[in-house]
Amino acid sequence: MEIQPLKIGTKMAKVPVIQGGMGVGISLGNLAGAVAKEGGIGIISAAQPGFKEKDFEKNPLEANLRAVKSEYEKARKLAPDGIIGFNLMVAMEHYEEYVHAVVEAGADLIVSGAGLPTELPKYVGDSDILLAPIVSTAKSANVILKYWDKKYQRIPDLVVIEGPLAGGHLGFREDQLDEYEGQAIYDQEIQKIKEIIQNYSDKYEKKIPIAIGGGIHDSESAAHAFSLGADAIQVATRFVTTEECDADIRYKEAYLNAGKEDIVIVKSPVGMPGRAILNPFMKKVKEQGRIAPAHCYRCLKHCNPGTTPYCITQALINAAKGNVDDALLFCGAYAYRADHLETVKEVIDSLMPERV
The missing domain is CATH 3.20.20.70 (Aldolase class I)
Structure with a gap:
């Protein structure tokens, strides 16, 4: 082609x-x-x-x-x-x-x-x-x-x-x-x-x-x-x-170390489902139901810091900085490859x- x-x-x-x-x-x-x-x-x-x-x-x-x-x-x-x-x-x-x-x-x-x-x-x-x-x-x-x-x-x-x-x-x-x-x-x-x-x-x-x-x-x-x-x-x-x-590099390594079973659908504060790597942070959110934000970055129009399941900005900043166990690790369906x-x-x- x-x-x-x-x-x-x-x-x-x-x-x-x-x-x-x-x-x-x-x-x-x-x-x-x-x-x-x-x-x-x-x-x-x-x-x-x-x-x-x-x-x-x-x-x-x-x-x-x-x-x-x-x-x-x-x-x-x-x-x-x-x-x-x-x-x-x-x-x-x-x-x-x-x-x-x-x-x-x-x-x-x-x-x-x-x-x-x-x-x-x-x-x-x-x-x-x-x-x-x-x-x-x-x-x-x-x-x-x-x-x-x-x-x-x-x-x-x-x-x-x-x-x-x-x-x-x-x-x-x-x-x-x-x-x-x-x-x-x-x-x-x-x-x-x-x-x-x-x-x-x-x-x-x-x-x-x-x-x-x-x-x-x-x-x-x-x-x-x-x-x-x-x-x-x-x-x-x-x-x-x-x-x-x-x-x-630790974010990249999370992809390299992920297995097929680690790629899951998660709930995002944006109000949409998302695909991410299942890690200690997402397990904690699932178990506790909510991790209260320590600070509001005013990033989303419809996010209420009093009720949001977690602060998506902080979770994504942690990911970018390599704090991968306390982060939201977005990925595609085939990241494990x-x-x-x-x-x-x-x-x-x-x-x-x-x-x-």
Whole structure:
């Protein structure tokens, strides 16, 4: 199968691989820059990127907005001509302010999920930044495209279809995860999503590229995504165990040491199910029902520190810093297959053998 470059708007990615956004602190400037340098699309997570800033606890928003700029500049220095974007969760507090910061930084692309990014076109204004909503079902795709068409007279520059085998927050109810168990069943949903996208592509007489993500870990799963009509693949978990990944080595080792039975579905304070490695922290949450936060970072719109099962920001910061026994270790369904550290180039080459 011949792999074609990915054209999004006026941008061209030589390699049709989008590195998924992973926060807190897993995909920052170093990883995103390395992926963009290899011809793919590097994505920085805007989930608490300023967690290492001295004033983060007192002024998390200010620290994060500074980090948006500095992490983008770090990535851009590594890949002066590459495509570099940000992943923004709709569920984030101050979502609009992060959008403005990303636009001001000069990023090429915004990928947005963990909720429906219905107002994203309004927030970017007249900017030419590329917009890519994440959808998991035909219903969510229809809502976003219909809303953008009616209210903003525009369509996405790219749509990311994220399936049930993805890592981190999942765009499904728990009962849907059971319903879509097995790639073949979800492939039918992908076709429904594609039909909706095609309708708007026809209306605007403009191609809307599609990226498929979730469970893509080798050349076979990548080829399957392309066989479904994907213009690109989104891959996250494979990039965690790379030398260039921004995470602490102990986080990477947690992936290398995980067995198949350690990959579980967990409840997130965001209100969505998520996929993570079962570790002492998640066992403690399950046993106790709740671990009261010691500090509120004001990260999520609908999080009540008085009732949340645990502080997701603190749990993810602990993960990024390597305190893996007291952390939320998000991962994809096949994280347990990682058995050694690689380079970003080696990962991309393994996904795209035709490119080698």
